[in-house]
Amino acid sequence: MQRSTGGKERLGRTSRMGERTLRRLLIIAASAVVRWAKRKGVPAESRLGRMLARKPPMLVIVAVANKNARIAWALLTRDGIYRAPAVTA
Template sequence: MPGVGPVTAGAIAAFAPNLDVFDSGRNFAAWLGLVPRQRSTGGKARLGAVSKMGQTDIRRLLIVGAMSVIRWVVRKGGSTNRWLADLVARKPKMVAAVALANKMARMTWAMSVKQEDYRMA
């Protein structure tokens, strides 16, 4: 997967529990601390900043990998991934990196649970 190399994969294998323990990719991303903090009042949910709780080593490696993917997208002047290209155009690079790291964590969970390799879309 772009942005996830052998160091990140090894850290996930070493520091994370068996990924089958998590019910969904969102739960795994929340365990890492990559999901925005939710505050709600009157039934309206407001998403805040990403908390600093969770597994810091894996979270940091995923964000660094996401920044390398974003740096490559900016240098190349676009991406085949329309979601990422639009996100980089709209948001600051660090916000886009955390969103991409969240997506990478969810994809890592899905690949682990389904015992599949990464496929380009």
């Protein structure tokens, strides 16, 4: 679902109509990221750190999986190359 207004795209939530195996793999990968972040620590000012402080772990896992899916989709549709965001010190 897409709702756009004023030139700003707003995409809807990730539906359950997609590929089941792909969704499962995204959740497994995101849970590994969250588990690693809890064990090793993550900066409190990072997006993941802020979410872990406020939200239940499963909700954070789904949010990370959703973000990863959107990044992958954008890269595939635009023939892009992933460049990690610059870390500010």
